[in-house]
Amino acid sequence: MGLLHVFITDRSRECKSSLTKYLTSMEYDNIFINLPRKFENIIRDAAISRDLSILVKVVDQEFKLWFRFAEPLARYLIFKTQYYQGIYCFVSDELSKKLNLLAWKTVKELLKVRIRDRVDVKSWRDIIMKHIELCRKYAEKDAEYIVSKCSDVNICLDPYYELFDYLKTNIDVNIIDLRGVGSLPLDSLLSLAREKIMKGEELDDELIEKLIRDHVKFIRDVEVYGFDNAYSMWIGRNQQPK
8 A cells, every 4th residue: 555645725825935945855656736637647747848938828717726836836847856756636527617616616706795795694504515525526536546657656736625535535645735724714614514524513694794894805905905915814814812
């Protein structure tokens, strides 16, 4: 049975830079990226030719968003990957498509909160549950893909939560958490929802509303200060004594 080093990161460029330092110091056979499989050959071609412009030219919005937050990682993959190291994207294209549609619904609901100053708790509860249901549905398939490509030492970047049980039953997993203290409100909401489901409980309406309003506040900070500064402000704000 091989070994899978699982890195958990946040969306800050600082964290992605820390990740590349770890990767540079490690010997591994394959790396698995949290992207749809349709991007696999694009990243491989860029790495083989050592040509970052191949990634810059990709017009797909999901890929452009990933590249924006993960540019240090992208540069590492393109310029440091060795000929014997495999690069894989583990998210099934079908799951990615459905999560993207759900993301558009999320954006619309966030706009409604900003315009009307009202949180539709039922709609948000539906979005959260749909996200978890989709990940549960495709987790086994995506885990099988990862395990089928694994060699002796492997790296997986930010697998979604539902993958872990399947991975742990088929390969040795070592988790390396590089996140700072705290997480963004929507991420917290998903984590809390998963915890409640495991306990057979439901999220409180008041908690849903609070976290959604917090996220809207975070978005406003991003517009004013940029993502990295807004993220630092958010984490700092949540580290303050209550």
